[in-house]
Amino acid sequence: MKLIRKYLHPIILLIVFEAVAVTLWLTKNNLFYLFNFSYIGLSIFFGLVLFINKNKHARRVVQLLVGLYMLVYLGLICNENMQIEGFWYYLFTGVFEAATIHYAVAKIFGPLIFGRGWCGYACWTAMVLDFLPYKVPAQPRKKIGWIRYITFALSLIFVSALFLAKVGNIERIMFWAFIAGNIVYYGIGIILAFVFKDNRAFCKYICPITVFLKPMSYFSLIRVKCDTDKCIHCGKCRRVCPMNVDVTDNSRKRENGTECILCMECVNNCPQNAL
Numbered sequence: 001m002k003l004i005r006k007y008l009h010p011i012i013l014l015i016v017f018e019a020v021a022v023t024l025w026l027t028k029n030n031l032f033y034l035f036n037f038s039y040i041g042l043s044i045f046f047g048l049v050l051f052i053n054k055n056k057h058a059r060r061v062v063q064l065l066v067g068l069y070m071l072v073y074l075g076l077i078c079n080e081n082m083q084i085e086g087f088w089y090y091l092f093t094g095v096f097e098a099a100t101i102h103y104a105v106a107k108i109f110g111p112l113i114f115g116r117g118w119c120g121y122a123c124w125t126a127m128v129l130d131f132l133p134y135k136v137p138a139q140p141r142k143k144i145g146w147i148r149y150i151t152f153a154l155s156l157i158f159v160s161a162l163f164l165a166k167v168g169n170i171e172r173i174m175f176w177a178f179i180a181g182n183i184v185y186y187g188i189g190i191i192l193a194f195v196f197k198d199n200r201a202f203c204k205y206i207c208p209i210t211v212f213l214k215p216m217s218y219f220s221l222i223r224v225k226c227d228t229d230k231c232i233h234c235g236k237c238r239r240v241c242p243m244n245v246d247v248t249d250n251s252r253k254r255e256n257g258t259e260c261i262l263c264m265e266c267v268n269n270c271p272q273n274a275l
């Protein structure tokens with residue numbers, strides 16, 4: 001009983017993922033969904049167990065387990081374009097499969113529950129960027145977040161143009177677009193990290209997916225909250241935050257609130273256990 005209480009959150013999350021896995025498996029009559037969501041659920045479960053046991057690599061373990069699975073297995077081996085272009089592609093073909101399901105669960109409706117957990121624990125772009133040296137931004141945030149709307153529009157224009165021009169074998173183009181897109185993302189992400197001395201610069205200014213993630217995570221059920229009676233306003237949480245969130249403000253309008261990736265650095269570093 002004590003054990004169940006200790007691991008209640010990972011158990012609940014595993015049950016949620018299993019429910020999604022079984023529902024999709026039975027409704028779509030496809031065993032892949034059972035495997036896919038069970039694997040992701042177990043990876044997150046394992047990471048949360050590590051986190052509860054104060055393992056400092058817990059988040060990175062989940063990031064690698066899920067990120068590599070998405071990039072290597074789904075992307076390169078199964079030829080599924082899980083980038084935003086793949087989402088547009090499946091949306092235009094009217095097929096509720098792979099990328100559309102992935103976006104619906106992880107990036108559009110899921111953030112209403114777990115905010116930008118995707119960005120902290122699963123994204124294969126950030127999985128690589130988080131290896132770079134600037135885990136805490138060494139420069140103030142720039143006001144260039146508008147670039148994300150341009151990359152968002154470009155991805156939509158690219159896929160729309162393929163459909164409008166009636167280009168043949170778009171599925172194959174999507175596979176190569178996945179490879180090219182990832183190379184470009186990694187290249188830009190690494191360059192920006194060094195230019196702005198901030199591993200997450202790509203996430204803050206360029207990533208088109210944040211156009212979905214930010215507004216949905218505004219309403220997130222799971223969020224870090226501050227016990228203002230315990231807080232001594234030392235500012236440590238702000239200094240260790242990779243996303244420049246003012247986590248001491250409990251309102252939904254907290255500064256950079258929709259950027260929180262639930263990495264728990266602030267929680268682990270608060271000297272007062274106020275978070």
Ligand code: SF4
Nearest residue numbers: 119123125126203207
């Ligand atoms: S903002 Fe984009 S690149 Fe960064 S972690 Fe989230 S989805 Fe990945």
Ligand code: SF4
Nearest residue numbers: 231232234235237270
């Ligand atoms: S680290 Fe803790 S005590 Fe310091 S400002 Fe943040 S919440 Fe308050």
Ligand code: SF4
Nearest residue numbers: 241260261263264266
């Ligand atoms: S340090 Fe805290 S506020 Fe900042 S992204 Fe991580 S969990 Fe969110």
